[in-house]
Amino acid sequence: xxxxxxxxxxxxxxxxxxxxxxxxxxxxxxxxxxxxxxxxxxxxxxxxxxxxxxxxxxxxxxxxxxxxxxxxxxxxxxxxxxxxxxxxxxxxxxxxxxxxxxxxxxxxxxxxxxxxxxxxxxxxxxxxxxxxxxxxxxxxxxxxxxxxxxxxxxxxxxxxxxxxxxxxxxxxxxxxxxxxxxxxxxxxxxxxxxxxxxxxxxxxxxxxxxxxxxxxxxxxxxxxxxxxxxxxxxxxxxxxxxxxxxxxxxxxxxxxxxxxxxxxxxxxxxxxxxxxxxxxxxxxxxxxxxxxxxxxxxxxxxxxxxxxxxxxxxxxxxxxxxxxxxxxxxxxxxxxxxxxxxxxxxxxxxxxxxxxxxxxxxxxxxxxxxxxxxxxxxxxxxxxxxxxxxxxxxxxxxxxxxxxxxxxxxxxxxxxxxxxxxxxxxxxxxx
Amino acid sequence: xxxxxxxxxxxxxxxxxxxxxxxxxxxxxxxxxxxxxxxxxxxxxxxxxxxxxxxxxxxxxxxxxxxxxxxxxxxxxxxxxxxxxxxxxxxxxxxxxxxxxxxxxxxxxxxxxxxxxxxxxxxxxxxxxxxxxxxxxxxxxxxxxxxxxxxxxxxxxxxxxxxxxxxxxxxxxxxxxxxxxxxxxxxxxxxxxxxxxxxxxxxxxxxxxxxxxxxxxxxxxxxxxxxxxxxxxxxxxxxxxx
Numbered sequence: 237x238x239x240x241x242x243x244x245x246x247x248x249x250x251x252x253x254x255x256x257x258x259x260x261x262x263x264x265x266x267x268x269x270x271x272x273x274x275x276x277x278x279x280x281x282x283x284x285x286x287x288x289x290x291x292x293x294x295x296x297x298x299x300x301x302x303x304x305x306x307x308x309x310x311x312x313x314x315x316x317x318x319x320x321x322x323x324x325x326x327x328x329x330x331x332x333x334x335x336x337x338x339x340x341x342x343x344x345x346x347x348x349x350x351x352x353x354x355x356x357x358x359x360x361x362x363x364x365x366x367x368x369x370x371x372x373x374x375x376x377x378x379x380x381x382x383x384x385x386x387x388x389x390x391x392x393x394x395x396x397x398x399x400x401x402x403x404x405x406x407x408x409x410x411x412x413x414x415x416x417x418x419x420x421x422x423x424x425x426x427x428x429x430x431x432x433x434x435x436x437x438x439x440x441x442x443x444x445x446x447x448x449x450x451x452x453x454x455x456x457x458x459x460x461x462x463x464x465x466x467x468x469x470x471x472x473x474x475x476x477x478x479x480x481x482x483x484x485x486x487x488x489x490x491x492x493x494x495x496x497x498x499x500x501x502x503x504x505x506x507x508x509x510x511x512x513x514x515x516x517x518x519x520x521x522x523x524x525x526x527x528x529x530x531x532x533x534x535x536x537x538x539x540x541x542x543x544x545x546x547x548x549x550x551x552x553x554x555x556x557x558x559x560x561x562x563x564x565x566x567x568x569x570x571x572x573x574x575x576x577x578x579x580x581x582x583x584x585x586x587x588x589x590x591x592x593x594x595x596x597x598x599x600x601x602x603x604x605x606x607x608x609x610x611x612x613x614x615x616x617x618x619x620x621x622x623x624x625x626x627x628x629x630x631x632x633x634x635x636x637x638x639x640x641x642x643x644x645x646x647x648x649x650x651x652x653x654x655x656x657x658x659x660x661x662x663x664x665x666x667x
Numbered sequence: 668x669x670x671x672x673x674x675x676x677x678x679x680x681x682x683x684x685x686x687x688x689x690x691x692x693x694x695x696x697x698x699x700x701x702x703x704x705x706x707x708x709x710x711x712x713x714x715x716x717x718x719x720x721x722x723x724x725x726x727x728x729x730x731x732x733x734x735x736x737x738x739x740x741x742x743x744x745x746x747x748x749x750x751x752x753x754x755x756x757x758x759x760x761x762x763x764x765x766x767x768x769x770x771x772x773x774x775x776x777x778x779x780x781x782x783x784x785x786x787x788x789x790x791x792x793x794x795x796x797x798x799x800x801x802x803x804x805x806x807x808x809x810x811x812x813x814x815x816x817x818x819x820x821x822x823x824x825x826x827x828x829x830x831x832x833x834x835x836x837x838x839x840x841x842x843x844x845x846x847x848x849x850x851x852x853x854x855x856x857x858x859x860x861x862x863x864x865x866x867x868x869x870x871x872x873x874x875x876x877x878x879x880x881x882x883x884x885x886x887x888x889x890x891x892x893x894x895x896x897x898x899x900x901x902x903x904x905x906x907x908x909x
Contacts, residue, residue: 367812369816372816372818373816376815376816377686377690379690379693379694380689380690380693380815381812381815381816383693383696383700383811384697384700385694385697385698385701388694388697404700404701404704409704
């Protein structure tokens with residue numbers, strides 16, 4: 237309350253008291269007159285207090301009682317507070333409604349879960365995909381209704397970095413993609429999407445690649461065979477000889493590509509649990525080295541450094557193919573006189589296999605895309621050297637199946653190092 | 668009686684115990700459901716590796732039965748549940764037995780699928796068996812849904828589906844006999860198919876049993892060996908009154 241209001245109150249009080257004193261002087265009962273005045277003022281205040289209380293209890297904010305003076309101010313302020321609250325409440329409600337409408341209209345299924353995985357809310361798409369009922373299913377645990385073991389495992393595993401695709405979790409034998417998004421205090425948002433079409437397309441693509449490369453292999457063998465014979469035919473024109481030689485090289489390249497494509501599709505098709513053995517990495521590296529030396533005229537020096545006798549648990553053929561690809565690449569991109577070093581070692585975190593060369597190196601912008609299929613840093617050069625463009629894709633696949641990761645360090649002009657990092661669970665010390 | 672009744676307890680731990688048992692039963696149901704669909708897939712697609720893997724996964728169902736059974740005995744011993752809680756524990760113990768038997772039937776279908784993959788598939792690619800399998804799968808799915816929602820109406824509707832399964836079973840059986848009479852070379856395959864449909868029919872029976880336990884759990888009324896019509900009156904009457 238401001239100072240002027242105080243003064244006004246004081247003034248009106250003084251006026252009433254002086255009037256009472258005057259009346260008292262006129263009638264001769266000053267004390268009685270003042271007491272009567274005070275009693276009237278007190279009664280009036282009590283009456284106003286009662287009215288305000290009744291108004292506040294009545295829940296009818298619009299029927300503001302009218303009063304003047306200080307009580308009028310009090311009532312006016314309360315009414316303003318109330319109106320403001322009402323306004324905010326309306327705004328919030330409107331906002332919430334719009335939010336719900338927009339979430340409900342999202343084509344993906346959305347389910348809100350509390351920390352105990354009980355359903356708080358879901359939109360219409362989620363209801364359709366997971367066969368949830370708008371009435372009655374709120375408060376039930378999501379894993380009681382979506383019961384496929386893969387989903388239950390994903391939900392309880394707590395690792396929500398990547399989504400999971402589960403078949404038959406919903407109404408039909410659809411493939412559904414589930415993604416958990418944690419938010420707030422332990423709450424979870426479950427996103428559901430029907431990916432049946434994508435899964436089928438992917439399967440078709442894989443089948444196609446596998447079939448096509450298989451079908452291409454036999455005609456290629458015939459072509460290569462005849463070209464081989466022709467290139468040794470001496471009665472032919474020497475000009476033709478060059479052309480035949482070129483055709484033979486291209487046929488060999490095509491064979492290599494088809495071979496790699498087959499290898500890749502086989503890697504994709506095989507289940508994760510393929511035959512596992514303990515691989516002696518040192519011996520494997522020696523074998524790779526002599527293979528390479530037998531094929532090329534060894535323009536580079538190949539060094540092997542084995543600092544650990546640990547065996548690596550894995551699929552021997554796959555590891556062979558991955559390491560061979562790394563070594564091939566290193567040898568290919570290292571000019572003569574350079575060195576390629578293969579090293580196998582471990583520390584207390586992981587086991588490492590690295591292939592380091594002193595070759596031309598790779599510019600940093602290419603490194604993230606190196607393991608993509610058919611990605612080429614310098615199209616002209618790698619094609620001339622006869623690569624298929626699939627080598628590192630194969631390496632990546634093999635490493636994924638062995639829970640390993642590939643790290644690439646490179647400096648242009650100085651050389652590159654490819655390091656495969658295997659988890660300790662895959663290492664077995666040679667007793 | 669409402670589904671939410673499970674959550675009204677003075678002892679929070681007791682609540683959690685009951686809830687965890689229910690979730691485990693449904694997880695077991697999910698596993699069985701998957702086994703069934705994989706076994707049927709193995710049969711229809713002639714995938715012998717898949718059939719064998721289904722058969723080898725049955726131990727998971729068995730071990731879940733053992734662990735849930737132990738938990739139920741522990742609840743009976745330490746909490747001495749009464750009324751609805753007692754019905755729930757008793758129904759759970761029966762439910763897991765039937766679920767385990769469904770798992771066994773799936774194992775059998777998986778084994779047969781692995782064997783049948785080696786012989787030539789029939790012209791119709793097991794169309795009839797596939798259809799019966801679909802019906803049974805739906806029955807198992809609805810039965811588990813009813814269990815999750817404690818929905819006696821759905822449980823009753825699912826139990827009624829057992830008749831359709833029985834009829835289809837009969838007709839496939841007759842069909843198999845016809846095949847065998849027409850061409851004795853199909854006898855081997857037809858006999859195996861008979862085993863598969865027999866298993867599917869048994870799965871339907873087990874699903875029906877579980878539906879009866881659900882109705883018992885929700886309404887406290889034992890409806891085994893009574894006609895479904897009288898049960899229907901009972902359930903609908905009660906649901907209307909609530």
